[in-house]
Amino acid sequence: MSVDWSVEEVEAIVADHLYMLTLELAGQSFNKTEQRRQLQAKLSGRSDGSIEFKHCNISAVLVHLGLPYIRGYQPRSNYQALLVEVVSDQLKHRPLLDQAALAVAQLPAITPTTVDFRNTKVSPPQRQLRGAEPIPAWMAQPVKRDYLQREAANQSLGMAGEEFVLEFERWRLDAMGHSKLASHVEHVSQTRGDGLGYDIRSFESDGKERFIEVKTTSFGKETPFFVTQNELKFSRVAAQQFYLYRLFEFRKQPRLFDLAGEISNHCLLDPVTYRASFS
Numbered sequence: 001m002s003v004d005w006s007v008e009e010v011e012a013i014v015a016d017h018l019y020m021l022t023l024e025l026a027g028q029s030f031n032k033t034e035q036r037r038q039l040q041a042k043l044s045g046r047s048d049g050s051i052e053f054k055h056c057n058i059s060a061v062l063v064h065l066g067l068p069y070i071r072g073y074q075p076r077s078n079y080q081a082l083l084v085e086v087v088s089d090q091l092k093h094r095p096l097l098d099q100a101a102l103a104v105a106q107l108p109a110i111t112p113t114t115v116d117f118r119n120t121k122v123s124p125p126q127r128q129l130r131g132a133e134p135i136p137a138w139m140a141q142p143v144k145r146d147y148l149q150r151e152a153a154n155q156s157l158g159m160a161g162e163e164f165v166l167e168f169e170r171w172r173l174d175a176m177g178h179s180k181l182a183s184h185v186e187h188v189s190q191t192r193g194d195g196l197g198y199d200i201r202s203f204e205s206d207g208k209e210r211f212i213e214v215k216t217t218s219f220g221k222e223t224p225f226f227v228t229q230n231e232l233k234f235s236r237v238a239a240q241q242f243y244l245y246r247l248f249e250f251r252k253q254p255r256l257f258d259l260a261g262e263i264s265n266h267c268l269l270d271p272v273t274y275r276a277s278f279s
Helices: 007-025 032-040 048-064 081-091 095-106 147-152 155-175 229-237
Strands: 200-203 209-216 242-248 255-260 275-277
Touching: 007 032, 007 048, 007 081, 007 095, 032 048, 048 081, 095 147, 155 200, 155 209, 155 242, 209 229, 229 242
Parallel strands: 209 242
Antiparallel strands: 200 209, 242 255
């Protein structure tokens, strides 16, 4: 039977996690194994697996609060209210984390010119059940700076992602032997305007149109994204032809997954902001 983490243990692992996150966002290296070894001295005999899982819980809390998470610590959402409280409190005293996250969210981006598209596409995340323990109302609000929303407003990153998908679609059709269709892939958000509900007009192998909305992040695979009411409506109206392409870790190693059909079939949607998440 597992023993609940004490307040002191939670405070120690949250401090360790936020320290590593600050280093990662600042582009500085660290050794997770060495960090865990040092952390274990402050814990009550916690196993490596227990520590890893708690780090994943912290990632889920950070995503809930509008922050990125550490690569490799995939969010796991069955966390306790205590964890949210400790993370929220420690974030108030991390000005360097604030500066680093804000800098990354607003950093310009360019489209990579040499990409092996064969390794680009991956499976999408699966929706997770939210944690069973109720979170107090005062903790439910995002932190003052919603870095994920600020990144979503980064026009340079958004354009780079759309251009990446444009080339990916041309490659995909070429690889299937449909070079003529590939030559007609269109960046409609540029040629026709950005109010259509999608960014790229592509094709299936039989010539049927594929409508692609592109969402790009430099953060992890399970980072929430934002959709407009128009995009949601179009995904319903054109469900048989609509795809949302989610690009992630764009600055390091761009990869993507796609969500076919109506967006609400795949994601949990915040009814106020249309923030789409997987937990």
